[in-house]
Amino acid sequence: MAHELDQTAGKVSFADSRTDAWHHLGQQVGHAMTAREALHAAHLANWNVRKMALVVPQEPVISETGVTTPAPLAVPDQWATVRTNPITGALDVLGVVGNKYEPMQNEASCDLLDALTGESGAVYETAGALRGGRETFVTMKLPESMVFDGIDGTKDRTDFYLAALNSHDGSSKFRFLVTPVRIVCANTQSAAIARAAASFGISHTGGAAVALQEARRALKLSWRYVEAFEQEAAALYAAPMDLDQMRRFAGELVDVDGAESKTTARNRRDTANAIVKLWVSSPTVAPIAGTRWAAYNAVTEYVDHYSKVRAAGDPQSVRALRAVTGGSTAQTLKTNAFRMLQTL
Structure with missing residues (x-):
């Protein structure tokens, strides 16, 4: 599928809080979502992502006494990440990871974002899964906007979003991405600003307490990026x-x-x-x-x-x-x- 959104039995893992849908993807909820609403509307809830041992089956051995099947061979230091498919209940293989990898549930991702943004006034805007569930994303609208007075008397407004991107196959860290969006035509701004990074990563190996500490640092850096973006946009x-x-x-x-x-x-x-x-x-x-x-x-x-x-x-x-x-x-x-x- 071109858009790579996860789909099972005709149900797409994507939800959008808006009715005007600047992303133009998936089902529209029509109001700002809570974490619980975003997870359920996007079919991200109750995946129970977990690690299972990797093994190699052996061929049956035929002897005079009959047929025996040797025990499978364990693959050292390698694990499969799997989920319970939210639509069918079947087991889906998502990737192969090492011993230190710790799965981060979709619920845990939202718990982390709630802990970060509860004081800021951010609200959930979109949520979804990509590539058969191997990647997930959640976007939150931050409360601050940038407004310029247009030459024709109109207001030129840019809103700011925090996108949280996760992978369940070991391909990337849990990442934050700051995305300014100019509302008048839904342009996403990808500005390269010195000394104010727009993206941040958290390893899957540190545990929940470390992740929260790193995420709080990331959010502070996000606000630094917003401030720098406003200053440099004003100069332009x-x-x-x-x-x-x-x-x-x-x-x-x-x-x-x-x-x-x-x-x-x-x-x-x-x-x-x-x-x-x-x-x-x-x-x-x-x-x-x-x-x-x-x-x-x-x-x-x-x-x-x-x-x-x-x-x-x-x-x-x-x-x-x-x-x-x-x-x-x-x-x-x-x-x-x-x-x-x-x-x-």
Whole structure:
């Protein structure tokens, strides 16, 4: 499935608190969710993720006295992680891990987030599972927003989200990702900000007490990122930009001159022209027109709503999931744009 959301018997492991659904994925709950509501609506509850010993079966031995089957061979220092499928009750294998790996239940992930954000006013917005349950994600809307006064009298608002990403197959740590979202056109901002990291990881080997301590540190760093983002976004908003500067910036961003073939050059030029067109004529960029902040948001609008996707299926859903989980070449384009605009 292109969007990689976990699905069993037609039931998709995804829930969204909103009815306007900026992610455009899965079922919509229609109100801010509690941890319990998010887990049950997204079919994340009662998985009972656990480790089971890995063994290798042996072939039956035929002798004069009959057929015997030797005991299976244990695989040293390796375990399978499994879950109880929330829809069928069957056992699903999720991955292979080592001795030190400690499963973190989906409930424990939400307990951790509740302990962190109970004082901040954050609320659950989305939750879901990917790749057959091997990965899960939860997004929480943080209470703080960034607002600029648009040139047309409107307000240009960016909200901030904390995404919690977990893996049950040993492929990654339990991670936090700070994601600013410009509400007017649902652009996810992936800014590269010096001395204020936007993502943090917690190992599956430390236990609950260590995880909570590390998570509290991560949340403090998240607020530092939000503060730094606001300051640097304000600087971009205060910096004017003309059409010639915008054209040069877009061409350098996608490296048109560095293309190794005519086809690549043409594709990159099309991308640059599409970004410039959004900067000039997009109604969502109009309130902040003529600024470097407008240039950055033209890039994010292109990535989130118009960029090409390689996976089959609904492109809008693929882009939306990419926005939730981060990563990808398209997201890198955003961080590069932010860095370039700071140094023009």
